[in-house]
Amino acid sequence: xxxxxxxxxxxxxxxxxxxxxxxxxxxxxxxxxxxxxxxxxxxxxxxxxxxxxxxxxxxxxxxxxxxxxxxxxxxxxxxxxxxxxxxxxxxxxxxxxxxxxxxxxxxxxxxxxxxxxxxxxxxxxxxxxxxxxxxxxxxxxxxxxxxxxxxxxxxxxxxxxxxxxxxxxxxxxxxxxxxxxxxxxxxxxxxxxxxxxxxxxxxxxxxxxxxxxxxxxxxxxxxxxxxxxxxxxxxxxxxxxxxxxxxxxxxxxxxxxxxxxxxxxxxxxxxxxxxxxxxxxxxxxxxxxxxxxxxxxxxxxxxxxxxxxxxxxxxxxxxxxxxxxxxxxxxxxxxxxxxxxxxxxxxxxxxxxxxxxxxxxxxxxxxxxxxxxxxxxxxxxxxxxxxxxxxxxxxxxxxxxxxxxxxxxxxxxxxxxxxxxxxxxxxxxxxxxxxxxxxxxxx
Amino acid sequence: xxxxxxxxxxxxxxxxxxxxxxxxxxxxxxxxxxxxxxxxxxxxxxxxxxxxxxxxxxxxxxxxxxxxxxxxxxxxxxxxxxxxxxxxxxxxxxxxxxxxxxxxxxxxxxxxxxxxxxxxxxxxxxxxxxxxxxxxxxxxxxxxxxxxxxxxxxxxxxxxxxxxxxxxxxxxxxxxxxxxxxxxxxxxxxxxxxxxxxxxxxxxxxxxxxxxxxxxxxxxxxxxxxxxxxxxxxxxxxxxxxxxxxxxx
Numbered sequence: 164x165x166x167x168x169x170x171x172x173x174x175x176x177x178x179x180x181x182x183x184x185x186x187x188x189x190x191x192x193x194x195x196x197x198x199x200x201x202x203x204x205x206x207x208x209x210x211x212x213x214x215x216x217x218x219x220x221x222x223x224x225x226x227x228x229x230x231x232x233x234x235x236x237x238x239x240x241x242x243x244x245x246x247x248x249x250x251x252x253x254x255x256x257x258x259x260x261x262x263x264x265x266x267x268x269x270x271x272x273x274x275x276x277x278x279x280x281x282x283x284x285x286x287x288x289x290x291x292x293x294x295x296x297x298x299x300x301x302x303x304x305x306x307x308x309x310x311x312x313x314x315x316x317x318x319x320x321x322x323x324x325x326x327x328x329x330x331x332x333x334x335x336x337x338x339x340x341x342x343x344x345x346x347x348x349x350x351x352x353x354x355x356x357x358x359x360x361x362x363x364x365x366x367x368x369x370x371x372x373x374x375x376x377x378x379x380x381x382x383x384x385x386x387x388x389x390x391x392x393x394x395x396x397x398x399x400x401x402x403x404x405x406x407x408x409x410x411x412x413x414x415x416x417x418x419x420x421x422x423x424x425x426x427x428x429x430x431x432x433x434x435x436x437x438x439x440x441x442x443x444x445x446x447x448x449x450x451x452x453x454x455x456x457x458x459x460x461x462x463x464x465x466x467x468x469x470x471x472x473x474x475x476x477x478x479x480x481x482x483x484x485x486x487x488x489x490x491x492x493x494x495x496x497x498x499x500x501x502x503x504x505x506x507x508x509x510x511x512x513x514x515x516x517x518x519x520x521x522x523x524x525x526x527x528x529x530x531x532x533x534x535x536x537x538x539x540x541x542x543x544x545x546x547x548x549x550x551x552x553x554x555x556x557x558x559x560x561x562x563x564x565x566x567x568x569x570x571x572x573x574x575x576x577x578x579x580x581x582x583x584x585x586x587x588x589x590x591x592x593x594x595x596x597x598x599x600x601x602x603x604x605x606x
Numbered sequence: 607x608x609x610x611x612x613x614x615x616x617x618x619x620x621x622x623x624x625x626x627x628x629x630x631x632x633x634x635x636x637x638x639x640x641x642x643x644x645x646x647x648x649x650x651x652x653x654x655x656x657x658x659x660x661x662x663x664x665x666x667x668x669x670x671x672x673x674x675x676x677x678x679x680x681x682x683x684x685x686x687x688x689x690x691x692x693x694x695x696x697x698x699x700x701x702x703x704x705x706x707x708x709x710x711x712x713x714x715x716x717x718x719x720x721x722x723x724x725x726x727x728x729x730x731x732x733x734x735x736x737x738x739x740x741x742x743x744x745x746x747x748x749x750x751x752x753x754x755x756x757x758x759x760x761x762x763x764x765x766x767x768x769x770x771x772x773x774x775x776x777x778x779x780x781x782x783x784x785x786x787x788x789x790x791x792x793x794x795x796x797x798x799x800x801x802x803x804x805x806x807x808x809x810x811x812x813x814x815x816x817x818x819x820x821x822x823x824x825x826x827x828x829x830x831x832x833x834x835x836x837x838x839x840x841x842x843x844x845x846x847x848x849x850x851x852x853x854x855x
Contacts (some may be wrong), residue, residue, distance in 0.1 A: 222713070337764040551658070560655050560708045560764065561682035561715075574698025581698075 191287055194299045200312035210307050217494050218465050222434050223380060225406050236260040241268055244340040245452055247372040247402065252374060257321055258338040262351030263378070264319050265340075271324060272333055277326035281353060286322035293324055297358050297388050301414075307438060309414040313352045320354035325363040327390070327486060334362040334366040334585060341373040341381060341407065348378040354385075361390040361418075368588060375404035385413045391420035391445060396424040402595075403431035405460045411437040417477075419445025421494075426482075426583050427454035428592060430599055431462055438467040441476040443505075448525055455481040456524075456597065457577040458491035459603040468497040469545040472508040472535075482513045484579050486572060487516065487523035488603045494526040499540055501533040508535065512542035517549070517575050519568075519604065569606050573597060607632050609773060613664035614828075615652045622648040624828035630772070632798040637814055637839060638807050638827030641847040646807045647691060648662075650776040652804075654688040655681050669773065674817070683715040684782050685771030689761035689778050695749045701760070702730065702744035705767050712768060733766040737793045755786040762793035773797065774805045779813035791816030811843040826851050 184192060207224075208215040218580050220420050240260055247267075257280060259266035264282040274280060286294060299305075299314050343349045359365055372380065389395055396433070401409065409432055415423055429435060441450045456464045470479040484495040495514035516525040527544035556569035576596045583589040600606075615694040621796045630636055638645050653666065654658050665675040672682060696704075699854035710720045721729075730744060737759045749757050758778055765773055774793065779787055794804065794817050806819060814822070814836065820839040823830045824847075832838065832850065842850055 273764050380836060486730070553696060555654075555656055555695050556690065558678040559682055559688055559690075560704075562708065562712045562767070563679050564677070567679075570699055570704075571696065574696055577698035 170413040177437070179482070185288070190291060191298075192196040194302060198299065198302050198305070198311045201305060201493040202308060202311040202315070205306065205308055205311070209348075214369040214467060214496065214559075217492075218436060218463070219394075220408040220421050223410075226522040232579040234269075235264045236263050240267060240340075242255040243342065243374065244268060244338065244372065246339065247340070247370065256336040256338060257282065258340065259319065259353060259533075260340045261342060261349060262319060262353050262381075268340075270340065273417075275331060277324075277329060278331060279322065279324040279488065279597045281322055281544040283320040283322050283356065283464075284318060288308070288536040290322070290324075293358065294356065297386065298356055307412050307434075309382050309439075310384055311355060313382045313412065317354040317384070319355070323355070323357045323367070325357075325359045325365050325367070325393075328362040329360075330363065331365040334368055334588065336368045336369045336370065338372065338382070339381065341371075341377050341379045341403075343373075343377050343379040345376055345378045345406070348380065350380040350382065353381060353383045353535075355383075355387075357385070357395065359387070359389050359393040359395050359421075362392045363390065364394040366396045366398075366399065366585060371399075371401045372408065372409055373403050376406060376497065377404055380408045380410075382410045383412070385411070387413070387415045387423070387446070389415070389417045389423055390433075391418045392420045393418070394422045396584060397426065398583060398592070399515075400426065400595075401427075401429040401432060401435065403435075405431060405433060405462065407432045409437075410432075411436045413437070413439040415439070415441045415450065417441065417443050417445065417448040417450060421445065421448045421449055423450040425450075425452045425454075426579070427452070427466075428580075429454070429456040429464055429596075430458070431460075432464070433459055433461065433543075434463045434465075436465040436467065439469070441468075441470045443472050443474055443477060443479075446474050446476045447479075449478040451480045452482070453480075453579050453582065455576055455596070456483075456485045456493060457576065457599045457603060458485065458493060461490050461492075462490040463494075466510075467494075469521060470497075470499045470510060472510070473500070475505050475535075476503075476507040476568060477505075477509070477542055479508075481510075481512045481514075481529075482579070483514050484574060484575065485516045485525055486519065486600070487525060488519040489521045490520070492524045492526075494528075496526075496528045496530075497542075497546065498530045498532065501531075501535050501538050501540065504536040505535045506537040506587045508538040508540065510538075510540045510550070514544040515575075516546040516548065517542075517572065519549075519572070528602065563605065565606055569600060569604055572604065576600065607631055607669060609667045611665045611810050613649075613652070613666060614662045615648055615659055615664075616662065617659050619649065620827055621662075623652070626675065626829055627827075627832065628823070630803045632803055633807065634821065635798065635804045635817065635819045637819035637822045637824065638805060638830075639809065639839065639842060640647045640699075641809070642809070643717065644823060644825045646809075647776060650688055650691075650805075650807055653681075653774055654678060654686065682768075683712055686774070687765050687768055687770035687772070688774045688776060689758075691776040691778075691780065693749050693752075693757040695747075695752070697747050697750050699748045700744075701746055703746050704748050705730065708764075708768060725852055730767065733763055736766055736790045736796055737763045739763060754781045755783065756787055758782060758790060759786065759793075762790050765799060766793055769797075771802050772805070773802070776807050776808065777809060779804075779808055779810065787813065788816060811839045814839050824850055 255271040343494035514528040608630040615623040
């Protein structure tokens with residue numbers, strides 16, 4: 164790797180970021196400074212680090228992404244995102260274009276009393292007492308450099324607060340659209356903070372979208388705190404072209420008896436690194452992480468998952484599938500860590516890869532670190548191609564070779580999609596997967 | 607309907623069929639019996655178009671078409687159906703929509719319009735009864751988690767829905783208990799018509815108690831060594847394959 168490009172990138176962060184925030188936001192400035200100091204201590208990742216072994220950081224640091232100075236969004240760029248709306252959702256939508264809050268694209272059907280859904284830039288000004296205990300609360304222990312960069316650089320995003328025992332039945336749709344010309348790649352730092360208090364529940368669709376040629380770097384952070392007995396479901400969808408770069412850092416903190424479900428769907432992007440970290444801080448909580456990537460061209464997806472069983476009797480599941488066409492590449496790198504005393508921990512890690520081309524690659528590394536007795540932890544990984552006997556069976560029923568290949572591939576994808584809730588989101592995702600596979604398989 | 611002449615075929619360089627002849631006319635049921643390794647499964651796979659098998663010599667004509675030149679899907683559309691000895695599990699593909707697509711693909715091939723969804727549903731329910739399967743089968747993934755008997759019944763169910771001109775049943779009776787065998791036989795008998803034909807490939811005589819064949823052929827070492835009527839199967843049951851083979855030498 165060329166040292167110079169990395170140096171250029173590092174130099175961009177060689178001085179502490181200049182805060183242009185108001186005097187009243189010293190608490191936020193403190194957080195940013197902590198993040199920056201931590202970043203300086205850790206330094207920029209290198210390929211010698213386990214979590215960054217396969218990723219070509221040159222693809223990120225090599226492009227001169229410039230922060231988008233734009234503070235408002237023009238009508239033309241708004242128009243192009245309308246096609247990405249989940250039409251069957253009569254949802255509450257909050258939208259951003261290039262990281263900038265797009266009020267015109269946002270809509271709501273009315274939320275239960277006490278629920279707060281607003282853009283983060285507004286929330287930090289008026290809701291310090293709600294944000295401060297949660298926003299970047301563990302930043303001094305954070306080890307992902309991009310998460311730290313986001314923390315000292317983010318300008319806007321979403322704050323969702325669900326009060327005790329309140330259920331949001333209509334899904335919330337968070338849309339991050341990107342529009343950037345090829346010759347002027349930009350960078351932005353979207354961030355979401357979700358606080359679901361004791362006994363509350365919510366369904367959230369986080370949607371990252373862009374056109375085929377948009378060239379940008381989205382450095383995204385999601386922090387989600389689940390109070391006792393809270394239930395939160397995420398559908399995270401990435402619909403990018405072949406040029407975008409995205410770093411995702413998800414941090415989930417789960418108190419007792421809370422339930423987290425994350426379904427993650429990805430298409431496109433030049434490089435995507437998605438890191439999900441779950442911390443069980445209360446007993447009898449559960450976390451289900453599932454994902455499906457449909458990749459073609461030179462798209463690369465690096466899926467990292469860390470589940471920390473700090474306390475006893477929690478259940479975690481990781482189930483990630485990749486469909487890889489052309490020269491695409493995927494990595495599944497997951498770790499389940501069972502701390503001393505976290506007995507009756509129950510975890511499964513499974514990664515399945517379907518290669519549609521000889522040039523596609525997948526790496527799979529599910530890992531376990533167990534420091535407690537009386538636990539149930541399993542892991543597995545498969546890499547394969549479509550099976551000849553399955554193809555022949557379908558062809559013998561009158562389906563063309565291409566159709567049979569599509570049916571088997573769609574069947575592979577469906578195992579993940581069929582569990583998505585609510586149903587209207589599932590129906591849209593099924594249609595999306597079918598369309599995407601037809602495109603990738605040239606049907 | 608089907609004329610096979612001097613067929614030689616094998617797999618991975620191994621010669622299995624060595625000069626196989628068979629003529630099947632509309633309205634006929636032929637049973638092909640033989641010991642393990644005689645070439646029974648090779649015959650069904652070659653007729654259905656499994657590319658793992660290599661045909662080195664011979665000719666197969668189906669309704670005037672050179673079958674060996676057709677892709678498996680074109681053979682299916684032309685009216686051939688093979689019930690698999692080991693049906694494949696296909697996760698994520700719903701049984702009912704799979705059948706609807708297969709049914710409509712065939713209708714399209716025949717120049718007909720797609721089936722009305724409601725009428726097609728009625729058809730599915732009617733055919734399900736034939737093999738004594740419940741409606742839940744329709745919403746399950748194709749063969750996934752099915753027991754051996756359920757898979758075989760599902761093959762006959764598919765056959766009943768797709769209504770082939772020539773059905774080839776590859777050891778459909780193997781592994782079935784007597785009740786399942788009767789249900790499978792009932793499905794096969796319901797399909798018998800003057801305008802279609804059935805080839806039953808089997809190791810044992812017992813299926814032939816329920817589906818009465820017009821002709822019985824004994825296959826040994828890749829060719830038919832003896833043909834006859836139902837009595838031949840009974841003789842075979844009594845004397846065994848070794849005796850039949852020895853008596854011809």
